[in-house]
Amino acid sequence: MTKIEKHHFQAGMLTKDGFVGSDSRSIEEIIRADQQLLSQIHFENTAVADRLQRFIDEGKNRLEDCVRLGNQTIRVQWDRGMLPCPFAEPGLHPKITVTVRSERTGKEIRYSQLSVHLVRRHGFFGGKGSRFRLEPEELVKLFKEDQP
Amino acid sequence: MLKKPETANVPFSSNISGSIFMSNTVTLIVDEKFRFDVPTKVSLLSVLNEKKIYLPSICGGRGICGKCRCRVLEGGDALKAAEMKRLSQEDILSQVRLACQVQIEQGLQIQIPEGILQLTEYESQLTLLKTLTHDIKLLRLKLLNPPQIHFKPGQFVQLKSQPYENVHASVMRSYSIASSASSADHIDLMVRLVPEGICSTWVHEHLRAGDRVAFVGPNGDFFVRDGHEDVVLVAGGSGMAPMVSILYELSQKTPDRKVDFFFGACKEKDLFFLDEMDAFGKQMSRFRFRPVLSQPENVDACETEMGLVTETLNAYLRTVSTGKLHLYLCGSPGMIQNGKSVASRNGVPAENIFHDSFS
Numbered sequence: 001m002t003k004i005e006k007h008h009f010q011a012g013m014l015t016k017d018g019f020v021g022s023d024s025r026s027i028e029e030i031i032r033a034d035q036q037l038l039s040q041i042h043f044e045n046t047a048v049a050d051r052l053q054r055f056i057d058e059g060k061n062r063l064e065d066c067v068r069l070g071n072q073t074i075r076v077q078w079d080r081g082m083l084p085c086p087f088a089e090p091g092l093h094p095k096i097t098v099t100v101r102s103e104r105t106g107k108e109i110r111y112s113q114l115s116v117h118l119v120r121r122h123g124f125f126g127g128k129g130s131r132f133r134l135e136p137e138e139l140v141k142l143f144k145e146d147q148p
Numbered sequence: 149m150l151k152k153p154e155t156a157n158v159p160f161s162s163n164i165s166g167s168i169f170m171s172n173t174v175t176l177i178v179d180e181k182f183r184f185d186v187p188t189k190v191s192l193l194s195v196l197n198e199k200k201i202y203l204p205s206i207c208g209g210r211g212i213c214g215k216c217r218c219r220v221l222e223g224g225d226a227l228k229a230a231e232m233k234r235l236s237q238e239d240i241l242s243q244v245r246l247a248c249q250v251q252i253e254q255g256l257q258i259q260i261p262e263g264i265l266q267l268t269e270y271e272s273q274l275t276l277l278k279t280l281t282h283d284i285k286l287l288r289l290k291l292l293n294p295p296q297i298h299f300k301p302g303q304f305v306q307l308k309s310q311p312y313e314n315v316h317a318s319v320m321r322s323y324s325i326a327s328s329a330s331s332a333d334h335i336d337l338m339v340r341l342v343p344e345g346i347c348s349t350w351v352h353e354h355l356r357a358g359d360r361v362a363f364v365g366p367n368g369d370f371f372v373r374d375g376h377e378d379v380v381l382v383a384g385g386s387g388m389a390p391m392v393s394i395l396y397e398l399s400q401k402t403p404d405r406k407v408d409f410f411f412g413a414c415k416e417k418d419l420f421f422l423d424e425m426d427a428f429g430k431q432m433s434r435f436r437f438r439p440v441l442s443q444p445e446n447v448d449a450c451e452t453e454m455g456l457v458t459e460t461l462n463a464y465l466r467t468v469s470t471g472k473l474h475l476y477l478c479g480s481p482g483m484i485q486n487g488k489s490v491a492s493r494n495g496v497p498a499e500n501i502f503h504d505s506f507s
Contacts, residue, residue, distance in 0.1 A: 005210075012315030014207060015344040060482050063384070063456055065414060065442040078480040079342045080504075081321065084212035090233045092206065092213060094481060097343045112343070131344055 004028065008086040009127075019086055019118075021129030034125045037136045048136070049120035051143050056098050056113060071145045073101045083114050087122050102145055109134065109142060174223075174255040179265065186252060192218075193247035196260075200269050202306070202364050203260065208317055209248035216247040223256040267364050270294060270305075274359045275334070280420040283341040284386050285352055286326070288334055289361055296332040297365075299325055301372050301393040302476070304504065305335065305365030309350040320364065321347035324478065324504065326389035328396035335363075340386040370478070370504035372397050377500075378473040379405060382461055382487050384412035387479030388421060390504065394476065399431040406434040408464065412457025412483065414443050419452075458486040465494035477503040 004027045011018035023030060038044065058069050059076030067074045075098070082092035096113035111132045118124040119134065126133035176184045176195065186195045193209045193216050196202070206213035211230030220243055227240065228249040235244055250256075276288035291297055299305075306320040327336035342348045355361070372379075372394040379398065381391045391409060398405055413419050418441075425437040440457045444450035453460050475496050477487045484503045491501050 008210065008212070010314075012311075012313070012317070012346065013210075014212075016315060016346050016349050017344060018314070063412065063442070063458070063483050063486070064480060065456065076482075077343065078482045079340065079345070080481060081342070082206060082213070084207045084210075086212075088210075088212050088230065088233075090214065095342060095345075110343075 005086075005088060008088065014083060014086055015131075017131050019124075019130055019132075020127030021131070021133060023127030023129060025127070027124070030125075030127055031123050034136055035123050038123075041137065041140050043136065043140055045119050045123045048134075048139060048143075049116050051139075052098075052111060052116045052119065052134075055100050056096060056116065059098055060096070068103075071102060071104050072142070073103060075099045075101075083112075085114065085117060085121075087118075087124075089121065091117075093117055100142065102142055104145055107138070107142070109138065174252065176252070176255070177257040179259055180257075182265075188252050188254075190252055191248050192220075192245075192250035192252055192256065192258070195252060196247060201260065201264060202267055202269075202320065203247050203264060205248065205320075207248075208319060211246060211249050214246060217244050217261065218247050219243045219259040220245045220250060221257045221259060223254045225251050225253050263367070267367060268294065269362060269364050270297060272334075272361050272363065274355060274357055274361050277355060277357050280338065281385075281418050283352075284420070285339050285341075287337045287339060287351065287355070287361075288327075289337070289363070290334045291332075292360075297335060298332060299329055299335075299366035301325075301329050301397040302370045302390040302502075302504070303366040303368045304370075304390070305337070305363045305367065307337065307339075307347060307351070308362040308364065309347040310354075312350055312354045315346055315350070319346045321345075322367070323386075324368075324370075324390035324393070325366065326392045328393065328400070330396070330400060336389075336392075338386040338389040368504055370476070370502055372476070373474060373502070374401075375474070376402065376405060378468070379407045380461070380464070380473055380475045381407065381409040382412075382457060382475065382477045382479070382483075383409070384457060384479035384483050385418070387477075387483070390478050391476070392421065392424065395428045395432075395435075399428055399435075403432045404434065405432070407432060407436070409435070409437050410457050410461050410464070411437065411439045412460075412479070413439060413441055415441060416445055416450075456486075458483065458490050461487060462490045462494065465491065465496065470495040471497065473500065475501045477501070 009019040055074050058067050059074040077097045079095040081095045093114040099110045101108045115132050173185045176186045184199055204215040214234035231246050231249050271293045272289035272291050275290045278286040280286050304322045304324045306322050308318050308320050323337040325335045326338050339348055339351045341352045383391045419439050429435050439452040440460045441452050475491050477484045
């Protein structure tokens with residue numbers, strides 16, 4: 001496994017507030033804890049990332065318009081520029097931010113195209129208190145809303 | 149165009165590594181023309197920045213983004229692990245390196261991408277900071293040093309942010325110029341707030357009128373082409389910026405040219421620069437500003453066209469002769485992609501479709 005450079009995750013390095021928020025755990029600990037949670041609810045990183053990517057793809061089709069998809073409303077903001085992965089993996093990720101709102105509960109989640117990569121490739125859902133932290137349990141609840 | 153302002157007075161020698169034995173400085177030769185006396189044990193990228201030669205860099209020199217490419221022809225150190233991941237075999241055979249990973253140990257001879265040396269760093273003062281929409285601000289930067297800028301309407305500059313809060317380093321981000329090329333003593337920019345954006349947050353939350361602001365440029369091959377062909381402009385959000393600069397140019401030089409400007413927005417509150425568009429309409433008899441709202445507040449009372457801007461563009465292109473018209477696109481990468489494919493489907497020649505490349 002590639003050595004994790006913790007400073008890449010800190011505020012002001014790649015993004016304004018960084019990827020760890022107020023979480024004092026190491027990146028490895030954050031990943032381990034979320035992976036444990038995920039396996040308890042019988043989900044895998046790939047399945048989560050696929051669902052998150054689907055919201056982005058649906059939103060992108062309507063440029064920056066709001067899109068209704070089942071019980072959720074999606075809005076994508078796509079800005080110019082690219083972001084690198086804090087795990088230093090090659091490749092750049094477009095600056096796409098998506099907001100998914102549950103019309104049933106009024107709850108919203110917000111994440112970026114980079115978040116999808118971080119979940120898929122690294123099992124990293126963000127540190128507690130970080131801007132784009134994705135809570136695995138909240139995500140699964142949202143995904144289940146979509147099912148008939 | 150201005151050239152690099154600073155070159156060290158170092159005699160050229162074919163044995164460029166020779167000077168290392170005399171002091172802690174060595175000779176850096178850039179593009180065979182510029183010679184600098186530079187320290188050792190620092191990264192090539194930081195030395196180039198200090199000499200006001202700005203290679204692109206998104207990650208701030210951490211070896212992640214792979215953007216700060218240059219060819220190291222002589223004197224380079226060993227390839228680093230980060231480079232092995234980001235450079236192809238062909239790159240390596242062509243002596244391409246990432247400047248942030250090259251540690252200067254001896255004299256170096258390098259070649260940098262075309263156009264980099266033409267860039268100039270400007271010092272300016274912010275004289276106007278105006279809110280255009282809930283997430284777009286207009287900046288007016290009066291030039292201090294050099295006192296004038298010459299650019300092609302449509303080009304962009306790279307704004308250099310200053311440290312704030314937890315952000316301890318400057319970053320550079322590209323923004324299109326929104327002012328007239330004939331007003332060489334200032335430039336206007338339109339900056340949209342990007343979620344988690346280091347530079348746009350600095351502009352929106354920390355910059356104040358009177359502040360000194362540095363930028364590098366001008367840059368880019370997105371600029372208005374001379375001629376008399378019909379022009380179609382398509383933009384959304386802060387993509388308005390280069391279109392304004394282009395409209396100044398057209399209104400001053402070819403006011404009879406037919407120009408249709410499709411501007412996409414979500415709701416009425418996202419429209420701006422309407423007075424300026426009216427003014428262009430008075431100067432250009434064949435100019436038409438066509439805002440397109442995707443979600444107007446009141447559909448029945450909506451006075452603009454409705455739908456996605458690319459749908460409206462598609463409908464328009466079906467009604468006109470597309471073989472010669474010039475199409476300019478600026479906005480979100482998604483809008484540009486859609487716009488390009490709509491234009492191609494309707495027969496606009498690929499060579500007549502222009503969009504900026506810093507997406």
